[in-house]
Amino acid sequence: MDRLTALRLFLRVAETGSFSRAAAEAGVGQSVASRAVATLESELGGRLMNRTTRSLALTEAGQRVADHARAMIAEAEAMEAAVRGAEREPIGLLRVSASVAFTRAELAPHAGAFLQAFPRMRLDLMARDDRLDLIAEGVDIAFRLGELEDSRLTALSLGRYLRIVVAAPDFEQIHGTVAGPADLAARPAISLTSSAFPTRWPLANGRERVEVEINPVVRTANGDVLADLARGGLGAILAPGFLVEADLAAGRLVRLLPDWSAPPLGLWAVWPGRNLPRKARVFLDFMAERLAVG
Numbered sequence: 001m002d003r004l005t006a007l008r009l010f011l012r013v014a015e016t017g018s019f020s021r022a023a024a025e026a027g028v029g030q031s032v033a034s035r036a037v038a039t040l041e042s043e044l045g046g047r048l049m050n051r052t053t054r055s056l057a058l059t060e061a062g063q064r065v066a067d068h069a070r071a072m073i074a075e076a077e078a079m080e081a082a083v084r085g086a087e088r089e090p091i092g093l094l095r096v097s098a099s100v101a102f103t104r105a106e107l108a109p110h111a112g113a114f115l116q117a118f119p120r121m122r123l124d125l126m127a128r129d130d131r132l133d134l135i136a137e138g139v140d141i142a143f144r145l146g147e148l149e150d151s152r153l154t155a156l157s158l159g160r161y162l163r164i165v166v167a168a169p170d171f172e173q174i175h176g177t178v179a180g181p182a183d184l185a186a187r188p189a190i191s192l193t194s195s196a197f198p199t200r201w202p203l204a205n206g207r208e209r210v211e212v213e214i215n216p217v218v219r220t221a222n223g224d225v226l227a228d229l230a231r232g233g234l235g236a237i238l239a240p241g242f243l244v245e246a247d248l249a250a251g252r253l254v255r256l257l258p259d260w261s262a263p264p265l266g267l268w269a270v271w272p273g274r275n276l277p278r279k280a281r282v283f284l285d286f287m288a289e290r291l292a293v294g
Helices: 003-016 019-026 030-044 060-084 100-117 171-175 181-186 223-231 241-250 278-288
Strands: 049-051 056-058 092-098 121-127 141-145 153-167 189-192 200-205 208-213 216-220 237-240 254-256 262-272
Touching: 003 019, 003 030, 003 056, 003 060, 019 030, 030 060, 056 060, 092 100, 092 278, 100 121, 100 141, 100 223, 100 241, 100 278, 121 278, 141 278, 153 241, 171 254, 181 200, 181 208, 189 223, 189 237, 200 262, 216 223, 223 237, 223 241, 237 241, 262 278
Parallel strands: 092 121, 092 141, 189 216
Antiparallel strands: 049 056, 141 262, 153 237, 153 254, 153 262, 200 208
């Protein structure tokens, strides 16, 4: 087995925490994956993993090898793509991380068309509202909203979503007309705890800017739950366009204060290392054409 193949297997074992899972993804027997790691340890002269009957964990040396391996594999894939040309069909499993609401609204609706266009690809849509460690979890590409924190990642800005105040169609009939931002303070609201504005909504109308202190009747960390609660009439919400676009079109939600909006929410594609693998680049290009960003 060549060194690069062994490193690929080693990485998948480290990322999945399982020899059997890594072997299954690579289409080889578990003994092949075990032998690949053992050979690397022998050739490099040190233990790369601590193994117990229940878990696997990288040693300090193993973590350094994993970091170098990712860089080597990315370089090899970039070189292969350059040699074979852009027409080479992408193959294999692509692991994509995004929030649950973003996955449902922006990625899942186009997954079928993507797989139809690239039938030798498989997708693992890792829809979770906590921010995964992309390196530790073996994520190929992630879509993140708002401010970025991890300087180890390469980031590409994909645009911004307008943030607007919306509510159920009968909201003003029940709670009174919302003539200006100040009226929101006395109306029931629902807060997204993962937002940068959980209790204070900064709104702007041209050069006029205000901050409204809201008193949430419900708080939630999930965007889909936020929209569900708004549709149910529990309160007004401040939400990015992708989350409520379909509800506005169908009349399930209406916009309050149509001349006012909050600072746009940035959308980023992020990935480990410098080079984006071809399979991830194809997915990014495909989705970027379909995202409802401004």
